[in-house]
Amino acid sequence: MQLDLYRIFYVTAKEKNFSKAAKILYITQPSVSHAVKQLEEGLEIQLFIRSSKGVTLTHEGKTLFEYISPAFDLIRNAELKITELKNLDSGQVSVGGSDSTFKHFLLPNIQTFQNLFPEIKIKLQHGSTPQILEKLVNGKIDIGLVHLPIEENLVEITDYLSISSTFVVGKKYQDLAKKNISIEEMLNYPIISFSEASSSRKLLNQIFSKRGLEVTPDVEVGSVELLIECAKIGMGIAFVTKELVLKELSKGELYEVCLNEEMQNRKIGIITRKGFPFSLAADKFFKHLIELNHKKQSI
Template sequence: MKLLFLIKAIGGVYIKNIDLYRVFYITAIEKNFSKAANRLFITQPSVSHSIKQLENELAIQLFTRTSKGVLLTKEGEELFGYLKQAFDLIHRGEQKMTEMKNLQSGSVTVGGSDSTCKHYLLPYIQSFQELYPDIQIKLQHGSTPQILNKLTNGLIDIGIVHLPVNQSNVAITDFLDIHSTFVVGKKFQHLSKEKLSLSAIQEYPLISFSEASSSRKFLNQLFLKQQIDVKPDMEVGSVELLIECAKIGMGIAFVTKELVSTELAEKELFEVEIDEVIEKRMIGLAVKKDTSLSLAADMFLNHLLA
């Protein structure tokens, strides 16, 4: 089946059949109707007819016939120059598609918080790049609301977000379980030897993430179950700063337990138990609904879920 387009050509003429240009292009390279026909897998009369049709529609002679074949006219050389650029681009596009299909090129943009990327995502990136070294992984950071906004606006392919998420245009897949806890440094180490109530926790300086963070919202909900309006004494923007504040004795920090496993093991921080059950939280992988991922992004998503 021939592919039909409306292509504006010289003098406002429209050439409807792009195959005519292909026949012209190959004939200009081969300089012979028979050789062009062999290369195009059509008959020589079909080549001659196509060239004649193109010349008629453009109202310009493109070839000069000789005993040995054909030569481009000055006008034909001009047209060939443009078509060469076009077919070179098509060829490069086809090569690019082959590379992407074979995961020899491409990129994936992933969004998440700094701590999520550092503690959960980087090992996956490392193992993925060992398998597919030519795929570029790009990272963008932000809170869960910011990541969802980037995803909606097409700035990232995959978002790593704290659940729950209620957005109809986003598809979520569970990724990791995380556990929240209270920790202190050596100054308040004695608090780790007893089980405290939330009201008792509030008697000490409390360190938390900023109010917009999912961790802070979870902390608020935990205290609200006991009808306590929690007001942290210090708000920080990164898990590293939160850990350091707790270590030097500035108060009790509310943190994801998996992120302080090293400090707990090395006795730099101590876990404070409370008389309430702190439910586990979930981190999910978010992609935009009704949008196809690139081959590279789809492969990386599957790598995360493997």
């Protein structure tokens, strides 16, 4: 039996009138009558009792209506939900990244986005770069923010931010901010870094390995906040993203080590699943991030 016949029956049963059903369905009254007759013949039952005032359901008609109503109500609710999504009156975006990336680079942009689209929920999922890649590929998040470079054929990479790395110390080693020091000389001091799996630690290893050196940090931490505190109390030289310690540097709580060479900038990228379309909400959020970034770069 054709679904259109059931739809005409459903509307007619709700309106209890062939003429009203025809107006709602944008068809003629004879077309409604013909469709109902087809359905009755197909099911071999009478669905309506006709009268001059309209129609009423037979016992069999009521039974059929009770069963098909939830289906058509679900379709109607689905249409309303799609309309909400198109108007960005609802929706959700899942974003993966590290705590420090969220705090220092993403939260201000989330605030401006939610000012524009308060009904869209932003869900944050913490993780290291390998964990974020795994979540993205498995469809657990829509967007990831990770330190570049990465190697993964299943994702699209969009350059987002350029950040700088540096070495900082507390007051105990503040003399290192007053004289030029080489990478080799830093091995004479305790080194503070993130754990082995982090992208920051991998970069630190690369910096030393390029000079034929091997670095073994004396202190390994899991957060920027702990790394900063360890440096403050004089536990050693901390390797960190400079943008994350600007406040401490300006207050004189930390000092930037004066290297005799320049450090290369790093990049944070936005990663998305290759070949998978965004939801409307995720697409809007992605474009919001890119637009704000372009505005900052043009200032």
